[in-house]
Amino acid sequence: MTDELIRKAKEAGAAAEKSRLEMLAASDRRAEAVFSLWAEGMPIRKIAEVIGVSPSVSQRLLEKARESRPRLSRREERVSYELHRAVAEKLAEDPQPVLRKARTNLQRMSLRVRDAYAQDWVTEWNVLVNGGDINRIVEGMLRADERGIDLRQMTPFAGVLSQEERLVAIHKAAHAS
Numbered sequence: 001m002t003d004e005l006i007r008k009a010k011e012a013g014a015a016a017e018k019s020r021l022e023m024l025a026a027s028d029r030r031a032e033a034v035f036s037l038w039a040e041g042m043p044i045r046k047i048a049e050v051i052g053v054s055p056s057v058s059q060r061l062l063e064k065a066r067e068s069r070p071r072l073s074r075r076e077e078r079v080s081y082e083l084h085r086a087v088a089e090k091l092a093e094d095p096q097p098v099l100r101k102a103r104t105n106l107q108r109m110s111l112r113v114r115d116a117y118a119q120d121w122v123t124e125w126n127v128l129v130n131g132g133d134i135n136r137i138v139e140g141m142l143r144a145d146e147r148g149i150d151l152r153q154m155t156p157f158a159g160v161l162s163q164e165e166r167l168v169a170i171h172k173a174a175h176a177s
Contacts, residue, residue, distance in 0.1 A: 035065035070144030
């Protein structure tokens with residue numbers, strides 16, 4: 001009987017942890033959506049109205065999204081970071097088309113690269129993309145350090161985002177700091 005109760009307690013604990021993580025991820029997605037709406041010019045009060053929350057909740061969601069970004073001093077670094085955040089969202093939703101595009105781009109990039117630094121970045125992207133671990137890919141593409149900034153400059157994800165998705169990311173970059 002004790003073993004059965006221990007098993008049930010462990011299963012319930014695992015289910016609760018899974019639910020907690022899903023809830024946190026949903027909250028992050030909601031905050032990102034609020035940031036996108038705000039960056040596109042929608043006022044906080046209107047955002048609150050359309051998503052069915054108070055303006056103070058909308059404001060907190062916006063602040064949560066903005067505070068989750070690293071402090072990048074140069075505009076082009078912020079734009080590149082936001083573009084890669086958008087790619088990371090697509091990777092989470094449906095990884096196969098994104099990975100296919102990245103692999104195609106990496107093959108093309110490998111043929112053209114002559115500089116040793118650039119070759120290192122292409123090699124690192126190859127390891128990440130072909131490793132198949134989505135979390136490692138996202139972690140690599142969103143690094144806040146110099147290596148992350150460099151990797152984003154030599155990205156294999158060109159062509160993954162639609163023009164509309166690119167514009168939203170660019171607007172978010174302008175409002176991120």
